Amino acid sequence: MHSEQIKSALIAGVFSTFVLGFLAWLNYMGDYGIWLMALFGAAAVLVFGVSQSPLAMPKNVIGGIC
Missing domain, CATH: 1.20.5 (Single alpha-helices involved in coiled-coils or other helix-helix interfaces)
Incomplete structure (x- = not known):
């Protein structure tokens, strides 16, 4: 590298x-644990499951979590 x-x-x-x-x-x-798990689960589906989708772009994933 x-x-x-x-x-x-x-x-x-x-x-x-x-x-x-x-x-x-x-x-x-x-008591935020359950909500954070849901957010990361949704982001993982977008990034790894439908990576070619416009919704899986970094700005949408990071903006959706924050």
């Missing part, structure tokens, strides 16, 4: 760790 790919993967990994940590904290602090 090139250094640019390694840098990009490292940034994505660190960002993902912080986001998942924040979501785990939300789950711990309240």
Whole structure:
């Protein structure tokens, strides 16, 4: 892998760790767990099941979760 790919993967990994940590904290602090599971399930279906759909574009997936 090139250094640019390694840098990009490292940034994505660190960002993902912080986001998942924040979501785990939300789950711990309240009754949000079931709602977060539904959101991630819907996003997974869009991204992996119908990846060619216009609804599965990154802006729609990220915007739908946030």
